[in-house]
Amino acid sequence: MHVLDYDGYLLDLDGTVYRGNEVIPEAVTFINWLIKEQKKFLFVTNNSSKTPKQAVDKLNSMSIPAKREHIFTSALMAAYHVQQLADRPKSAYIIGSTGLKVALEEVGIIEQDVDPDVVIVGIDRTFTYDKLEKASLAIQEGAKLIATNGDKMIPTERGSCQETARLLLQLKLQAEHKQKLLANRTQDSLSKLCLYFIRPLVVR
Structure with a gap:
C-alpha cells in the first residue's frame, strides 16, 4: 500500500511537525493535503508538557489547522493508565x-x-x-x-x-x-x- 493510500494517520509532533518553535514546512503541506482529502488524523506526542489546548494553540500559531479532538498526548495516556490500575x-x-x-x-x-x-x-x-x-x-x-x-x-x-x-x-x-x-x-x-x-x- 502506498503511504498516501491509508484512511487515517497518526502524526508525531516533536521533530515531525515542528522542532521547538520552528515549524517543518513539509509537515504543513502534508497536513493541508490530509484535510483536503478528508483523511482522518491524530497528533500523537510523547511530550507531556502541554495540555491539548496549548498544543492546539501552538499548531494554530504555525498555520496548522488543529482542534482539541486532534490531540493525544502521553499525559492523557498516563491519566488513562492510572484509571485502569486495579x-x-x-x-x-x-x-x-x-x-x-x-x-x-x-x-x-x-x-x-x-x-x-x-x-x-x-x-x-x-x-x-x-x-x-x-x-x-x-x-x-x-x-x-x-x-x-x-x-x-x-x-x-x-x-x-x-x-x-x-x-x-x-x-x-x-x-x-x-x-x-x-x-x-x-x-x-x-x-x-x-x-x-x-x-x-x-x-x-
Missing part, C-alpha cells in the same frame, strides 16, 4: 509540567508530595534535586512509579535536549527494590488507544 490510585507526586498535572487533575488524581499512591514522571524543565528526593522517598515508602515515556532526547530548534529517560534511571533504582516498575507501560497501549480515538475523526 488499586485505583487517588494521589500522586508529579514530576512534570502543566500538561501532565492538568490531565491527572481531570481524572480526579490529587497532587501531593507526602505519602502519594504513585509517582508519575514526565518531562520537567524545572526539575530539581528536591523533586528527585521527594520522589525517591515516596517510592521507598511503596508508591508505584509511572512514566509518561522513556525517551532519551527531544528534538528542538537548538538541537536534541534531554527528555524523561535520564531522570527515570535515577528513580528506577529505587523502584526495582520495592515493586515492579510501571514506567513505560503506558506506551504499550498508546497506539491502540490512538486508533480508537481516530476512528470518528474526519476534518471537513
